[in-house]
Amino acid sequence: GAGVSQSPRYKVAKRGQDVALRCDPISGHVSLFWYQQALGQGPEFLTYFQNEAQLDKSGLPSDRFFAERPEGSVSTLKIQRTQQEDSAVYLCASSLGGLAVSSYNEQFFGPGTRLTVL
Amino acid sequence: GENVEQHPSTLSVQEGDSAVIKCTYSDSASNYFPWYKQELGKGPQLIIDIRSNVGEKKDQRIAVTLNKTAKHFSLHITETQPEDSAVYFCAAEVVTNAGKSTFGDGTTLTVKP
Numbered sequence: 001g002a003g004v005s006q007s008p009r010y011k012v013a014k015r016g017q018d019v020a021l022r023c024d025p026i027s028g029h030v031s032l033f034w035y036q037q038a039l040g041q042g043p044e045f046l047t048y049f050q051n052e053a054q055l056d057k058s059g060l061p062s063d064r065f066f067a068e069r070p071e072g073s074v075s076t077l078k079i080q081r082t083q084q085e086d087s088a089v090y091l092c093a094s095s096l097g098g099l100a101v102s103s104y105n106e107q108f109f110g111p112g113t114r115l116t117v118l
Numbered sequence: 119g120e121n122v123e124q125h126p127s128t129l130s131v132q133e134g135d136s137a138v139i140k141c142t143y144s145d146s147a148s149n150y151f152p153w154y155k156q157e158l159g160k161g162p163q164l165i166i167d168i169r170s171n172v173g174e175k176k177d178q179r180i181a182v183t184l185n186k187t188a189k190h191f192s193l194h195i196t197e198t199q200p201e202d203s204a205v206y207f208c209a210a211e212v213v214t215n216a217g218k219s220t221f222g223d224g225t226t227l228t229v230k231p
Binding site (some may be wrong): 004033040041042043044045048056059091093106107108109110111112 | 124159161162164207209219220222223224
């Protein structure tokens with residue numbers, strides 16, 4: 001079956017441009033996560049959705065970062081006025097259940113979008 | 119918040135040898151500890167996990183141990199093979215925190231044929 005897919009796989013933006021990164025989670029997965037992975041480091045949590053509700057956005061680094069999941073499936077991470085420090089791989093992960101369903105849900109990661117800001 | 123430290127940052131072993139990666143965490147509320155393998159150009163993939171109510175878990179050549187008192191956990195790979203070469207990440211999570219994992223900085227494992 002299909003896993004988590006992300007597009008584009010690579011994005012080059014000029015400083016100040018807006019970008020939109022797309023995540024298609026595994027069908028039926030309730031939870032969706034965005035992580036930012038800088039070169040040589042582990043992923044860092046950005047935000048979490050349960051269905052269409054954004055329950056935690058504590059990891060978003062600034063108000064230039066915005067995420068949505070309007071219909072509870074596909075999610076988009078938008079970065080406005082990109083800066084060089086935004087250069088990283090952005091990972092999306094989904095898991096089967098939310099808090100009310102089960103604990104210890106395995107997260108399935110997509111391949112990531114590598115963003116380079118010049 | 120949670121802080122996870124991972125050692126070593128790089129590890130090189132001969133094929134057939136064992137590899138051990140160690141992590142420490144700071145938040146005593148953490149109760150779920152997954153390990154991920156990340157290959158070049160791919161996202162992390164869960165290889166094994168352990169919950170706080172057990173001290174050890176094994177799956178074929180891979181095992182994980184957890185010491186809650188000392189707040190550290192380790193990944194053990196036996197009979198390493200070249201295809202085990204990848205970056206390995208440990209993570210810690212408070213399960214009621216909606217799957218919000220804190221990751222270590224990774225260990226680059228190289229298995230020499």
